[in-house]
Amino acid sequence: xxxxxxxxxxxxxxxxxxxxxxxxxxxxxxxxxxxxxEEELFCKELKGQVISNMTRRGKFLTVxxxxxxxxxxxxxxxxxxxxxxxxxxxxxxxxxxxxxSGGNQIRYIDVRRFGRFWYIKSEETDTYTGQDKLGLExxxxxxxxxxxxxxxxxxxxxxxxxxxxxSIVAGIGNIYSDEILYVAGIYPERKCLELDDRxxxxxxxxxxEIMTWGIETNDMTPEEYLAGKGKEYQNMPNLKAYGQAGKSxxxxxxxxEKITVGGRSSTYCPACQSCD
DNA sequence: CTAGCTTCCTGATAGC
DNA sequence: TGCTATCAGGAAGCTA
Numbered sequence: 001x002x003x004x005x006x007x008x009x010x011x012x013x014x015x016x017x018x019x020x021x022x023x024x025x026x027x028x029x030x031x032x033x034x035x036x037x038e039e040e041l042f043c044k045e046l047k048g049q050v051i052s053n054m055t056r057r058g059k060f061l062t063v064x065x066x067x068x069x070x071x072x073x074x075x076x077x078x079x080x081x082x083x084x085x086x087x088x089x090x091x092x093x094x095x096x097x098x099x100x101s102g103g104n105q106i107r108y109i110d111v112r113r114f115g116r117f118w119y120i121k122s123e124e125t126d127t128y129t130g131q132d133k134l135g136l137e138x139x140x141x142x143x144x145x146x147x148x149x150x151x152x153x154x155x156x157x158x159x160x161x162x163x164x165x166x167s168i169v170a171g172i173g174n175i176y177s178d179e180i181l182y183v184a185g186i187y188p189e190r191k192c193l194e195l196d197d198r199x200x201x202x203x204x205x206x207x208x209e210i211m212t213w214g215i216e217t218n219d220m221t222p223e224e225y226l227a228g229k230g231k232e233y234q235n236m237p238n239l240k241a242y243g244q245a246g247k248s249x250x251x252x253x254x255x256x257e258k259i260t261v262g263g264r265s266s267t268y269c270p271a272c273q274s275c276d
Numbered sequence: 277c278t279a280g281c282t283t284c285c286t287g288a289t290a291g292c
Numbered sequence: 293t294g295c296t297a298t299c300a301g302g303a304a305g306c307t308a
Binding site (some may be wrong): 032076077078091110111112114155156157207 | 278279284285287288
């Protein structure tokens with residue numbers, strides 16, 4: 001599931017392949033993925049648009065056009081955004097194809113169809129995507145221990161669950177919350193109420209650190225990205241907590257354990273991640 | 277305001 | 293072998 005580092009990787013790889021390209025044709029195979037406006041208008045607006053750049057906010061991507069309009073998308077669980085030649089085989093679960101003037105196509109493939117697209121005109125305020133409710137980017141200098149404390153210290157929920165709240169810090173999902181809590185030495189089920197100042201400081205430090213590390217270890221060529229169909233990320237083999245249940249902790253050798261926190265699988269080191 | 281539950285969707289896996 | 297049941301999981305929408 002793409003989280004901030006993966007979405008940023010996708011942006012870095014795809015942006016150069018899209019810039020200055022005109023959208024000459026739109027094919028919709030499953031209109032479910034179009035959240036706004038309705039399909040007919042969505043296609044009408046997109047046709048002929050020229051791409052200027054691509055940005056990321058949290059796990060959202062935005063393709064900006066030279067007239068100021070933009071296409072916002074969220075890949076959710078299984079969304080794949082690929083640029084490939086128009087004559088490549090159209091695989092199963094392809095829901096949307098945008099043909100570019102240069103001969104390539106932007107294709108959206110999504111097994112579970114949770115991902116969504118929004119087309120927003122330059123003069124329109126985005127109240128559709130939920131981006132207006134996002135919290136700080138992990139790299140924002142305003143992300144301090146004080147900020148986290150002010151937002152979370154009164155909450156009964158576990159820190160693992162609150163790291164997933166996009167309105168506090170944008171971009172963290174189930175993989176990177178495990179990684180952050182692992183390096184911060186905090187047990188995933190710890191209630192926010194119980195965290196002390198030193199732990200808030202460690203979190204404020206480790207959130208941007210882990211996100212930067214995620215982006216750097218994902219670094220790959222467009223060819224590698226396409227070969228992995230835009231879903232096999234480079235840093236998966238580097239993860240130290242997520243998916244490591246039953247393996248030895250790389251810091252202390254203790255066997256990593258898996259529990260469920262707020263309905264999400266969580267892996268942690270019983271020795272490194274203290275319960276008090 | 278917070279918390280808790282449900283919905284979306286299909287491939288993988290477990291159980292019989 | 294082949295069937296059915298269960299589950300994962302990001303985020304919104306709903307109720308209490």
